[in-house]
Amino acid sequence: MARDTGFPDADAENDFARMRRQAELARLTHWFTRQPADVNTILPFDEVVRALGRTGETNLGLQQVNVRDIVGSVDRTKDFDKYFRPTSSRIRQRWQRLAAAQRRGESVPPVLLYKIGSMYFVIDGHHRVSIAIARHLETIDAYVTEIHTRITPDGINAPSDLVLKDHRRLFLARVPLTGAQADAVRLSDPFAYAELAEAVEAWGFRLSQEVGEFLSRPEVARRWFGEEFLPVVRMARRAEVRPDITDDAELYMWVAGERYRLVRRHIWDDEIIEELREQSRRRRR
Numbered sequence: 001m002a003r004d005t006g007f008p009d010a011d012a013e014n015d016f017a018r019m020r021r022q023a024e025l026a027r028l029t030h031w032f033t034r035q036p037a038d039v040n041t042i043l044p045f046d047e048v049v050r051a052l053g054r055t056g057e058t059n060l061g062l063q064q065v066n067v068r069d070i071v072g073s074v075d076r077t078k079d080f081d082k083y084f085r086p087t088s089s090r091i092r093q094r095w096q097r098l099a100a101a102q103r104r105g106e107s108v109p110p111v112l113l114y115k116i117g118s119m120y121f122v123i124d125g126h127h128r129v130s131i132a133i134a135r136h137l138e139t140i141d142a143y144v145t146e147i148h149t150r151i152t153p154d155g156i157n158a159p160s161d162l163v164l165k166d167h168r169r170l171f172l173a174r175v176p177l178t179g180a181q182a183d184a185v186r187l188s189d190p191f192a193y194a195e196l197a198e199a200v201e202a203w204g205f206r207l208s209q210e211v212g213e214f215l216s217r218p219e220v221a222r223r224w225f226g227e228e229f230l231p232v233v234r235m236a237r238r239a240e241v242r243p244d245i246t247d248d249a250e251l252y253m254w255v256a257g258e259r260y261r262l263v264r265r266h267i268w269d270d271e272i273i274e275e276l277r278e279q280s281r282r283r284r285r
Contacts, residue, residue: 012099015134016092023085041159042082043072045114045121051166052116053150053173060144062110065120067132067140070113072121082158084130091127099131110141117153120144167193175200175221185229185249192253199256200224232256239274 005011026040071082081087086095102108111125122129125142132140151169155161167190174197177185187193204220215223233248236255245251 008100008103009096011103012096015099015131016086016096019085019130019134020089022083023081023087026081026083026085040081040083042077042080042084043119043121043156043159044077045072045074047159047162048072048116048119048121048153048156049147049149051162051169052153053169054147055150056148058146058148060115060146063142063144064139065113065142065144067129067137069118070120070122070129070140072119073126074114074121074123076122076126080126080130084126084133086130095127095130098127099134102131102135110143113142113144115144115146116149119153119156164188164190167191170194171197174217175224176218177221177225181222181225185225186247187249187253188247196249196253203228 030040070084073080079087079091086092098108108128109125111128112123113125114121114123120142129140151165151172153165156165168186171193172182175185185196187196200220203224204215204217207220207223208215229248229252232255233252236242236251242251242254245254
């Protein structure tokens with residue numbers, strides 16, 4: 001906890017000044033080191049929920065929340081950075097008044113938070129969270145509402161990460177894989193998800209024509225994973241095609257694209273796999 005000198009107003013003023021210096025130093029450091037512009041930006045709740053797909057919510061009541069897990073805001077994304085340091089002096093007066101009141105021992109009501117996965121977003125109480133961080137408090141009392149989403153928030157560290165999540169959510173809506181099958185199909189390029197979804201839908205259309213009946217999206221997804229994705233990946237691994245690609249979904253995208261470029265047909269056989277292996281070897285030279 002920050003040292004209390006016994007002068008609450010002066011300590012609050014010093015706390016705010018220190019937080020502002022840290023925010024400016026972080027901003028300049030990111031600029032000079034050419035880091036992404038949003039690396040220090042607080043996560044916007046609405047955009048996160050839109051990317052993940054909201055399915056419901058649960059009231060968790062009053063809890064003690066680790067301050068370090070509070071990373072986002074509902075409506076104050078311009079006033080604080082990712083670490084709840086003030087981004088300008090505009091909120092100085094209110095911030096220092098609340099900080100001084102806390103130092104005098106006045107009671108502070110719990111903040112209001114949304115929870116998504118392990119991340120928390122402030123509904124009400126931004127100044128109190130910022131002051132808690134300034135005073136190096138580890139926890140804060142909060143009324144928490146947990147938001148349930150269609151896909152997990154794992155891997156979200158900055159607003160730019162939401163693009164990948166949004167495209168993955170749309171992919172799973174078109175190709176409704178579940179459980180371990182969904183986890184096995186992950187891509188690093190957000191726009192590759194749309195390409196893969198189109199490929200799966202085309203595969204499902206050809207399968208429907210072959211069997212002579214309509215197949216639902218879940219059925220197409222299940223059969224594509226078991227009859228197309230896994231066999232292709234296994235063949236490519238056995239043939240040591242592109243061993244530099246460690247992710248199965250990325251490997252599938254490469255071999256499927258190269259296969260169609262070479263033969264313009266949607267088939268797999270030993271001859272095609274051998275040609276892909278040669279392509280892979282030439283690529284590594």
